[in-house]
Amino acid sequence: MAVVGAGLAGLVAARDLVASGHSVVVLEARDRVGGRVVNATTADGTIVELGGQWVGPTQDRVLALAEDVGADVFPTYDEGQNVVRYRGRQRRYRGAIPRLPAPVLLDIGRAQLRLDRMARTVPLDEPWRAAKAERWDGETVETWLRSHVRTRGARDMLRLAVRAVFAAEAADLSLLHFLFYSHSGGCLDRLLNVAGGAQESRLVGGSQVLALRLAERLGDVVQLNRPTRRIVQDGDGVRLEADAGSVRARRAVVAIPPTLAGRLDYEPVLPPWRDQLTQALPMGSVIKCMAVYDEAFWRADGLTGQSTADEGPVELTFDNSPPSGRPGVLLAFVEGAHARALSRSTPSERRDAIVGSLVRAFGPRAGAPSEVLELDWSAERWSGGCYGAHLAPGVLTEFGPALREPCGRVHWTGTETATVWAGYMDGAVRSGERVAVEVAHALAR
Ligand SMILES: Cc1cc2nc3c(=O)[nH]c(=O)nc-3n(C[C@H](O)[C@H](O)[C@H](O)COP(=O)(O)OP(=O)(O)OC[C@H]3O[C@@H](n4cnc5c(N)ncnc54)[C@H](O)[C@@H]3O)c2cc1C
Numbered sequence: 001m002a003v004v005g006a007g008l009a010g011l012v013a014a015r016d017l018v019a020s021g022h023s024v025v026v027l028e029a030r031d032r033v034g035g036r037v038v039n040a041t042t043a044d045g046t047i048v049e050l051g052g053q054w055v056g057p058t059q060d061r062v063l064a065l066a067e068d069v070g071a072d073v074f075p076t077y078d079e080g081q082n083v084v085r086y087r088g089r090q091r092r093y094r095g096a097i098p099r100l101p102a103p104v105l106l107d108i109g110r111a112q113l114r115l116d117r118m119a120r121t122v123p124l125d126e127p128w129r130a131a132k133a134e135r136w137d138g139e140t141v142e143t144w145l146r147s148h149v150r151t152r153g154a155r156d157m158l159r160l161a162v163r164a165v166f167a168a169e170a171a172d173l174s175l176l177h178f179l180f181y182s183h184s185g186g187c188l189d190r191l192l193n194v195a196g197g198a199q200e201s202r203l204v205g206g207s208q209v210l211a212l213r214l215a216e217r218l219g220d221v222v223q224l225n226r227p228t229r230r231i232v233q234d235g236d237g238v239r240l241e242a243d244a245g246s247v248r249a250r251r252a253v254v255a256i257p258p259t260l261a262g263r264l265d266y267e268p269v270l271p272p273w274r275d276q277l278t279q280a281l282p283m284g285s286v287i288k289c290m291a292v293y294d295e296a297f298w299r300a301d302g303l304t305g306q307s308t309a310d311e312g313p314v315e316l317t318f319d320n321s322p323p324s325g326r327p328g329v330l331l332a333f334v335e336g337a338h339a340r341a342l343s344r345s346t347p348s349e350r351r352d353a354i355v356g357s358l359v360r361a362f363g364p365r366a367g368a369p370s371e372v373l374e375l376d377w378s379a380e381r382w383s384g385g386c387y388g389a390h391l392a393p394g395v396l397t398e399f400g401p402a403l404r405e406p407c408g409r410v411h412w413t414g415t416e417t418a419t420v421w422a423g424y425m426d427g428a429v430r431s432g433e434r435v436a437v438e439v440a441h442a443l444a445r
Helices: 008-019 060-069 102-119 141-148 152-166 175-185 188-192 208-221 272-279 337-342 347-362 395-403 425-444
Strands: 002-004 025-027 039-041 047-049 073-075 081-086 089-093 201-203 228-233 238-242 245-249 252-254 265-267 286-293 303-309 316-319 328-335 371-376 410-412
Touching (some): 002 008, 002 238, 002 245, 008 060, 025 208, 025 245, 060 208, 060 425, 081 347, 102 141, 102 152, 102 175, 102 188, 141 175, 152 188, 152 328, 175 395, 272 395, 303 347, 316 347, 328 337, 328 347, 347 371, 410 425
Parallel strands (some): 002 025, 002 252, 252 410
Antiparallel strands (some): 081 089, 228 238, 238 245, 286 371, 303 316
């Protein structure tokens, strides 16, 4: 068996195939494992996460993986008040509901209830079969917001929520894909919240430990610096043409984002529905930043470090200090159109813009970080953007079934193929487990 990509999906697939007695090789393009999950180290040796990091309730498969590899989880710092900046005014509040004008809050609440109700009718394994699939896949989240949300403030805050979850704009996204995605994680609150939500916990040692420990167990099964360029299928098996030579196998598992899978060369050419699917799955745009301070000064001020702002470039922050609380680390997200714009700036312009946002939210002390680490995921050759792929109108209903359908001896995995927690680390783990079973059955036939 040959697996393309040593992200969580590819590594989990390899783990399960090796466990069921198959001989496996994993070809990874980068000089490291983990893909969209990567640790970085600050000047004083503190580990921070520049890719996927949080885990939360109902993410059972990634939590099982953490237990399996002996990685502990710890709660995201969530004590005190949050900050919301809205129309130039700043307010503090406790809990999940920001202090916004009552009509705006009411409007958001109504929209959320309605979207959650609609999402529950979308089947997770076949979202294109939802009773209203055609209608919902015929419009964007933006057009829905314009016709169903009365106040401008609520529309703006819901657009911000879309950027927070997808790193894309409401205008980029099919309403059906949005509904599928929130159902896949439970409901909108679960996607957005810290307590009881997807941001509840972190991994001691940084989330990349999951991938590093899986790879350690797999040993020389995992080969780094070996981008796959071409996949050739014949009657007996597959040949993967990669840097530093070809690999022959009975079947291939492609565990890379669909957009990148579409950039590989296939012989024979893939069926048109698969090729057209991969032409229609762009990745989101996000710059994830860590500002490091001697101490988490906002904690002494009674703040959680969580802030939301209706102006960019940073719209969301979190306290991302290590379990010891020192040094203090503020995590800042630049997402969607803000990330696309900031991508074009020089590193020093970018740093100034990011630190400027932090000062607006947390005061002058935020203006003197000892260090700012950042990663522009759209500039990553082997990711093409993040957090994941999003679907424009028409794609799910026209090409959705091609997401997981094998093409001859080539099988597809990765978080984009998951039915539960699609787009998340948990979805990646589930998709790796699913494809290992699929391949084992195919090999047994
Ligand atoms: C900034 C950011 C924040 C996020 N936050 C969270 C979070 O808090 N919680 C959460 O659950 N999820 C989060 N995510 C999403 C999560 O990281 C991903 O869903 C998950 O890691 C995807 O895993 P994967 O194995 O499907 O794909 P990937 O991680 O993309 O793995 C694909 C692998 O294939 C390799 N590759 C690509 N092309 C080739 C090629 N041609 N040949 C060989 N190898 C190749 C890549 O280098 C990579 O290692 C975040 C992502 C980002 C970037």
